[in-house]
Amino acid sequence: MPGNHQAMWERLNLDLDAHASLLEVLGKFYGDIYLSQQGRLQGMEYLDFVLSEIHGLRVQELQQAKEQGRKVVGTFCVFVPEELVWAADAIQVGLCAGAEAGTAAAEKVLPRNTCALIKSFVGFKLSRLCPFFESCDLVVGETTCDGKKKAYEILADHAPVYVMEIPQMKQACDRQLWQAEVRRFKTAIENLTGRAIDAANLGRAIRLINDRRRVLQRLNRLRAADPTPISGRDVLLINQVSFYDDPARFTQKVGELCDQIEAKISRGEGVADGAVRVMLSGCPMAIPNWKLPYLIESSGAVVVGEESCVGTRNTRDLTDDSGQTLDAMLNAIVDRYLRIDCACFTPNRERLDHIVEMARELKVKGVIHYGLSFCTPYAMESFKVEQALSQAGIPMLGIETDYSMEDVEQLKTRVEAFVEMIR
Amino acid sequence: MPGNHQAMWERLNLDLDAHASLLEVLGKFYGDIYLSQQGRLQGMEYLDFVLSEIHGLRVQELQQAKEQGRKVVGTFCVFVPEELVWAADAIQVGLCAGAEAGTAAAEKVLPRNTCALIKSFVGFKLSRLCPFFESCDLVVGETTCDGKKKAYEILADHAPVYVMEIPQMKQACDRQLWQAEVRRFKTAIENLTGRAIDAANLGRAIRLINDRRRVLQRLNRLRAADPTPISGRDVLLINQVSFYDDPARFTQKVGELCDQIEAKISRGEGVADGAVRVMLSGCPMAIPNWKLPYLIESSGAVVVGEESCVGTRNTRDLTDDSGQTLDAMLNAIVDRYLRIDCACFTPNRERLDHIVEMARELKVKGVIHYGLSFCTPYAMESFKVEQALSQAGIPMLGIETDYSMEDVEQLKTRVEAFVEMIR
Numbered sequence: 001m002p003g004n005h006q007a008m009w010e011r012l013n014l015d016l017d018a019h020a021s022l023l024e025v026l027g028k029f030y031g032d033i034y035l036s037q038q039g040r041l042q043g044m045e046y047l048d049f050v051l052s053e054i055h056g057l058r059v060q061e062l063q064q065a066k067e068q069g070r071k072v073v074g075t076f077c078v079f080v081p082e083e084l085v086w087a088a089d090a091i092q093v094g095l096c097a098g099a100e101a102g103t104a105a106a107e108k109v110l111p112r113n114t115c116a117l118i119k120s121f122v123g124f125k126l127s128r129l130c131p132f133f134e135s136c137d138l139v140v141g142e143t144t145c146d147g148k149k150k151a152y153e154i155l156a157d158h159a160p161v162y163v164m165e166i167p168q169m170k171q172a173c174d175r176q177l178w179q180a181e182v183r184r185f186k187t188a189i190e191n192l193t194g195r196a197i198d199a200a201n202l203g204r205a206i207r208l209i210n211d212r213r214r215v216l217q218r219l220n221r222l223r224a225a226d227p228t229p230i231s232g233r234d235v236l237l238i239n240q241v242s243f244y245d246d247p248a249r250f251t252q253k254v255g256e257l258c259d260q261i262e263a264k265i266s267r268g269e270g271v272a273d274g275a276v277r278v279m280l281s282g283c284p285m286a287i288p289n290w291k292l293p294y295l296i297e298s299s300g301a302v303v304v305g306e307e308s309c310v311g312t313r314n315t316r317d318l319t320d321d322s323g324q325t326l327d328a329m330l331n332a333i334v335d336r337y338l339r340i341d342c343a344c345f346t347p348n349r350e351r352l353d354h355i356v357e358m359a360r361e362l363k364v365k366g367v368i369h370y371g372l373s374f375c376t377p378y379a380m381e382s383f384k385v386e387q388a389l390s391q392a393g394i395p396m397l398g399i400e401t402d403y404s405m406e407d408v409e410q411l412k413t414r415v416e417a418f419v420e421m422i423r
Numbered sequence: 424m425p426g427n428h429q430a431m432w433e434r435l436n437l438d439l440d441a442h443a444s445l446l447e448v449l450g451k452f453y454g455d456i457y458l459s460q461q462g463r464l465q466g467m468e469y470l471d472f473v474l475s476e477i478h479g480l481r482v483q484e485l486q487q488a489k490e491q492g493r494k495v496v497g498t499f500c501v502f503v504p505e506e507l508v509w510a511a512d513a514i515q516v517g518l519c520a521g522a523e524a525g526t527a528a529a530e531k532v533l534p535r536n537t538c539a540l541i542k543s544f545v546g547f548k549l550s551r552l553c554p555f556f557e558s559c560d561l562v563v564g565e566t567t568c569d570g571k572k573k574a575y576e577i578l579a580d581h582a583p584v585y586v587m588e589i590p591q592m593k594q595a596c597d598r599q600l601w602q603a604e605v606r607r608f609k610t611a612i613e614n615l616t617g618r619a620i621d622a623a624n625l626g627r628a629i630r631l632i633n634d635r636r637r638v639l640q641r642l643n644r645l646r647a648a649d650p651t652p653i654s655g656r657d658v659l660l661i662n663q664v665s666f667y668d669d670p671a672r673f674t675q676k677v678g679e680l681c682d683q684i685e686a687k688i689s690r691g692e693g694v695a696d697g698a699v700r701v702m703l704s705g706c707p708m709a710i711p712n713w714k715l716p717y718l719i720e721s722s723g724a725v726v727v728g729e730e731s732c733v734g735t736r737n738t739r740d741l742t743d744d745s746g747q748t749l750d751a752m753l754n755a756i757v758d759r760y761l762r763i764d765c766a767c768f769t770p771n772r773e774r775l776d777h778i779v780e781m782a783r784e785l786k787v788k789g790v791i792h793y794g795l796s797f798c799t800p801y802a803m804e805s806f807k808v809e810q811a812l813s814q815a816g817i818p819m820l821g822i823e824t825d826y827s828m829e830d831v832e833q834l835k836t837r838v839e840a841f842v843e844m845i846r
Contacts, residue, residue, distance in 0.1 A: 111802040111823075113536070143591045146569045149769045150803030163769060165597070168566045169588045173603035180596035346572045346586060376799070379534040380573030400534075 005056045008063060012134040019129055022101050023055065026288055033294045037231060039271070041264065043257030044234055050241050054287070058244060059131040065091055066135065071193050074136035076121060077144055078314040078340060079166050081333045084186050086205035086247070088193040093132050094243030095121055095139070098286030100403045102127035109154050115374040116402040117286060118147045125158055132244065133159070138192050140185075142166050144344040145377055162188055168346060170338060179334045186330070199326045206321045206329060212247045215254045216315040222261045223304045224362050227270020228277065229261045232303020233293040239310045240287045272302040276419050279362055281307035281355050281385065282370035283378050289403060292370055292411070299416045300423070305362045307355050308370070313340060316354070343377035351381070352388040359394050366395040366422040368415070373402045395422050428479045431486060435557040442552055445524050446478065449711055456717045460654060462694070464687065466680030467657060473664050477710070481667060482554040488514055489558065494616050497559035499544060500567055501737040501763060502589050504756045507609050509628035509670070511616040516555050517666030518544055518562070521709030523826045525550035532577050538797040539825040540709060541570045548581055555667065556582070561615055563608075565589050567767040568800055585611055591769060593761060602757045609753070622749045629744045629752060635670045638677045639738040645684045646727045647785050650693020651700065652684045655726020656716040662733045663710045695725040699842050702785055704730035704778050704808065705793035706801050712826060715793055715834070722839045723846070728785045730778050731793070736763060739777070766800035774804070775811035782817050789818040789845040791838070796825045818845050 009016060030051055050058070062072050071090040075082070076097060085092040100116070102123020110122055124130040133139070141152035141163045152163050165181050167174035186197055195201075219238065222229060238257075242250055264270075278301045280293065285308065293303050306312065317339045320332040341351035359367055367389055371379045382398050389396045397418040401407055432439060453474055473481070485495050494513040498505070499520060508515040523539070525546020533545055547553040556562070564575035564586045575586050588604050590597035609620055618624075642661065645652060661680075665673055687693075701724045703716065708731065716726050729735065740762045743755040764774035782790055790812055794802045805821050812819045820841040824830055 109806055111799070113797060113802065114799070143769060146767075146799040147803070149591065150766070150800055153770055154803070154806060163592075165590070165592045165594075167588070167600070168572065168591075169586075171588075171603070171607075173600045174588070177590070177596045177600045180594070184594075343573070344569075346566060347576055374536060374797075374799075376534070376537070376569040376797075377573055379536065380570070380577070383532055383577060 005060065008060060009055070009131060012059075012131050013128055014131060014134065015128045018101070018127060019055070022099065022129055026054070026099070027052075029288055029290070033233060033290050034237065037234070040234070041230065041257060041260045043253065043260050046253040046257070047234070047237050047241060050245055051237070055131045059135060061246070062091060062093070062132070062135045066137075071137040072135045073189070073192075074133060074139045076140075076148065077142045078309045079142045079144060079337055079342070080140045080164060081182055081185065081337055083202060083205040083209050083319060083333055084182075084189050084197060086208055087197045087202040088189045088195045089201070090137075090189060090193050093136075094286070095133050095136070096124045096130040096287070097121040098240075098289035098403070099124075101129050110151060113374050114147055114151070115372040117284070117372055117375075118151045120286070120403065122151055122155055125155060136160070138162055138188070140164060144342060145375070147374070166342075166344060167338075168344060170345060175334065175338060178338055179331075182330060182334050182337075197326070199324065199329060202326060202329045203321070206319050206332070208247050210318045210321060211251045212242060213315045213318055215251045215258065216242065218258050219254060219261070220305065220312060220315070222258060222265065225265045225270070226277075226363060227273065228302055228304045229264045229270055231271050231297060232280070232306070233290055233297060236285060236290065236293050236303075236306060236310065237287075239306065239314070240285070242314075243310070272297065275300060275302035276366075276423050277302060277304045277362065277364045278419070278422075279303065279305040279307065279359055279364040279367050280311070280370055281367050282382065283372045283375050284309035284311075285370070286310065291403070291405070291408070292368070292399060292401065295408065295412050295415050296368060296419075299412060299419050301415070301419045304364060305358055307351075307358055309342070312354075312358065313342070343381040348381060348384075352384055355385060356388055356392045356394070359389070359392070364394070366397065366418065368418070369396055369398045371398065371400040373400050428483065431483060432478070432554060435482075435554050436551055437554060437557065438551045441524070441550060442478070445522065445552055449477070449522075450475075452711055452713070456656060456713050457660065460657070463657070464653065464680060464683045466676065466683050469676040469680070470657070470660050470664060473668055474660070478554045482558060484669070485514060485516070485555070485558045489560075494560040495558045496612070496615075497556060497562045499563075499571065500565045501732045502565045502567060502760055502765070503563045503587060504605055504608065504760055506625060506628040506632050506742060506756055507605075507612050507620060509631055510620045510625040511612045511618045512624070513560075513612060513616050516559075517709070518556050518559070519547045519553040519709070520544040521663075521712035521826070522547075524552050533574060536797050537570055537574070538795040540707070540795055540798075541574050543709070543826065545574055545578055548578060559583070561585055561611070563587060567765060568798070570797070589765075589767060590761075591767060593768060598757065598761060601761055602754075605753060605757050605760070620749070622747065622752060625749060625752045626744070629742045629755070631670050633741045633744060634674045635665060636738045636741055638674045638681065639665060641681050642677060642684070643728065643735060643738070645681060645688065648688045648693070649700075649786060650696065651725055651727045652687045652693055654694050654720055655703070655729070656713055656720060659708060659713065659716050659726075659729060659733065660710075662729065662737070663708070665737075666733070695720065698723060698725035699789070699846050700725060700727045700785065700787045701842070701845075702726065702728040702730065702782055702787040702790050703734070703793055704790050705805065706795045706798050707732035707734075708793070709733065714826070714828070714831070715791070715822060715824065718831065718835050718838050719791060719842075722835060722842050724838070724842045727787060728781055730774075730781055732765070735777075735781065736765070766804040771804060771807075775807055778808060779811055779815045779817070782812070782815070787817070789820065789841060791841070792819055792821045794821065794823045796823050
């Protein structure tokens with residue numbers, strides 16, 4: 001950590017010793033997985049800096065914003081319409097959910113058979129390890145899966161929790177329910193901030209977030225180049241950082257990076273010469289969950305796409321910005337978020353089509369489906385994914401794991417065998 | 424099996440050898456757990472007969488009804504509004520989901536980390552072991568949990584599946600969604616049967632199903648007597664049979680049993696002298712899942728209530744029968760089913776209140792919370808149940824298990840220790 005943020009972390013009532021250990025492990029892990037890469041693009045320095053200050057400068061910015069009366073809204077899911085948060089001049093951040101640090105505390109209130117992501121965010125809160133969580137004026141959950149839906153009831157004893165209901169189908173009645181939920185959320189944000197959301201500020205927020213989506217779409221398009229110009233773990237990191245850095249700054253910095261990538265492509269340069277192109281599909285990978293991409297990219301393959309919430313599921317669709325009235329903009333938000341192809345929907349044919357389409361566009365040799373242990377929606381849907389890929393002639397390897405390092409050798413063996421098979 | 428139904432089972436394309444083994448095990452199990460009880464009420468002969476003919480006479484009735492043009496609708500959940508099925512002169516049956524028989528087949532298409540109930544019904548279908556399933560013209564699923572929601576997508580490759588969406592909250596927009604779903608289901612049943620549902624036949628169906636609920640309510644009230652007049656496993660069986668026997672016959676037979684119970688109470692007689700009164704709460708127990716009640720009642724306790732879908736959750740609420748128009752009746756159905764306090768809702772405070780209220784009315788010394796392994800909604804909610812019971816001064820034991828017999832000794836030790844503690 002370049003900066004000294006001890007006083008701030010103390011004010012936020014973090015468990016300072018445990019937090020220091022966490023940052024130490026994270027720094028070491030980042031060095032091994034990221035800084036060890038050869039010939040990285042200069043634009044990645046922005047990401048390295050953001051990561052080196054992960055619980056520092058950005059949290060300091062949040063504190064300064066709070067002093068000026070702005071509110072901080074924490075989220076765990078791509079369904080929360082962040083345009084409404086930014087429109088009311090509040091700040092949205094994705095909360096820490098990618099490390100094991102608080103598991104022991106989480107298992108006192110959650111079943112052991114709970115996915116690592118849920119244990120992680122409950123554990124981070126109960127163990128006072130996440131300065132983002134401690135900065136939140138509101139924490140917004142959603143009903144995307146049984147585990148999160150019920151965990152928020154328990155989390156509500158410890159934090160100001162608001163839950164959005166996500167429909168489970170995409171019929172007319174579901175759109176109506178979702179429309180009511182988007183409007184209820186708008187009111188909640190207006191009440192939290194004391195600011196009315198209107199066509200002017202919502203229009204600005206839609207453009208702000210669309211710009212961030214556009215730059216990530218551009219990045220993903222550039223990866224279709226052969227050889228691919230950037231490692232999968234670097235792009236995963238960029239997606240992860242998109243959830244908590246300032247959106248305008250992020251868009252500018254990733255835009256600069258894309259310029260460098262274009263130049264690199266025009267020189268015919270890539271990363272990982274001769275590596276087998278694969279795509280990841282499935283559960284989200286929150287910081288610092290870099291285990292599987294690192295294993296894959298240490299096994300003769302390169303990841304060229306992430307069909308995931310921390311990936312294309314969050315960036316594929318723009319919010320229509322042509323509406324002039326508040327109503328038209330709210331409807332555009334309703335429609336945009338209902339297009340998300342999360343496994344929480346039944347049926348969810350769109351996702352299968354998206355996966356096959358992406359695999360073809362990115363010219364991958366195979367797909368690695370990533371499931372968090374005990375994530376029922378994605379585990380069950382992987383059966384349909386394998387069917388769809390098989391019909392398209394694309395091999396799939398299904399991996400189920402959590403945040404522990406115990407299975408690393410076993411996973412490496414399986415990944416290497418798969419890469420060898422599809423080479 | 425008293426009757427000879429081989430020809431019928433062959434016509435239904437059952438796996439005859441595997442099915443014969445299943446029935447043999449079931450008969451043995453039933454003898455050990457049920458017929459071994461001392462001084463049972465004469466009225467239980469009806470249940471013994473129904474069980475002895477579990478895949479025989481009732482299935483034969485269904486076949487005869489089908490020959491006359493009636494349709495058979497299979498379900499897995501108390502959310503499916505059966506009044507609509509009976510109104511259209513179709514027959515609703517709860518499908519087999521309480522035995523391990525088809526697990527090996529199920530695990531080829533489902534993750535191993537799937538609850539036993541889901542594995543069971545998928546396995547019964549894939550292994551051709553359930554004559555009810557094979558008799559169905561329509562199988563109706565619902566979105567109560569991630570596991571079922573996604574398993575129906577896989578089951579739909581093998582059976583005519585229709586899925587109802589169950590809301591996850593109880594706001595105005597949820598009632599609207601549920602109202603749309605009830606009407607969509609009405610249309611589906613009308614299309615299936617070719618019969619219009621109108622105020623006359625729906626009114627009759629509401630009375631038919633309310634009568635069945637009333638007789639089960641009466642049975643549950645009688646169990647409040649001290650000493651309690653009937654074993655918990657007998658009442659569990661009655662609840663289980665309520666899902667698939669003819670409703671009018673069931674109501675009459677259980678009414679006669681209740682008369683006998685009243686006489687028994689007036690003589691001051693009970694079952695299990697000196698046994699500790701406990702209540703079960705949690706996941707449903709489908710036939711022949713009698714493991715836990717049997718263990719409890721072999722450990723110096725008697726079960727006097729089941730807070731479960733195969734229990735009070737299915738019988739607590741009547742459908743208002745005062746409406747005269749079809750619209751009024753449909754609205755009454757919408758309201759009745761939305762009162763169900765399933766753990767699929769968030770929050771679900773009603774359930775906590777119901778459990779404490781029931782425990783007090785039944786004068787229990789403790790509650791045993793039953794969770795099926797990998798059932799996330801009930802596992803997570805058990806944390807809140809324990810909090811609520813603790814505040815009411817009522818001890819709780821949380822048990823998590825599946826359909827295997829491997830953990831019987833371990834469970835018995837835990838149950839005995841709990842019973843000793845609360846005695």
